[in-house]
Amino acid sequence: MMTCKDIADFLSEYLDRTLPWSQRLVFRLHLLLCRDCRRYLDSYQKTDHAICQLKDPGTSQEESVPEDLVKAILAARRVQATDSHPL
Numbered sequence: 001m002m003t004c005k006d007i008a009d010f011l012s013e014y015l016d017r018t019l020p021w022s023q024r025l026v027f028r029l030h031l032l033l034c035r036d037c038r039r040y041l042d043s044y045q046k047t048d049h050a051i052c053q054l055k056d057p058g059t060s061q062e063e064s065v066p067e068d069l070v071k072a073i074l075a076a077r078r079v080q081a082t083d084s085h086p087l
C-alpha cells in the first residue's frame with residue numbers, strides 16, 4: 001500500500017505516465033481515499049503549469065496560482081524569471 005510520501009515520490013512519474021499500470025492503480029486508489037494527496041496533486045499540476053508559462057512570456061499567467069508560491073518554487077529551482085537568455 002502506498003503512503004502519502006510514496007505519492008509525493010511517484011508524482012512526477014505518474015504525470016509522465018512512466019509508472020506501470022499496477023502502480024498507477026494503487027496511486028489512483030490512494031488519491032481517491034486521500035484528500036491531502038488530491039490537493040497536493042492539484043497544486044503540483046497548477047504550479048508546473050505556471051512555471052511553463054513563466055518560461056514562455058508569450059502566454060498569459062495563471063491567475064489561480066498564488067504569486068508567492070510560484071516565486072518560492074522558482075527560487076527553489078534557481079530559475080531566474082528575469083533571465084534574458086533565449087530558451
Ligand SMILES: [Zn+2]
Pocket residue numbers: 003004007030034035036037
Ligand atoms: Zn495521501
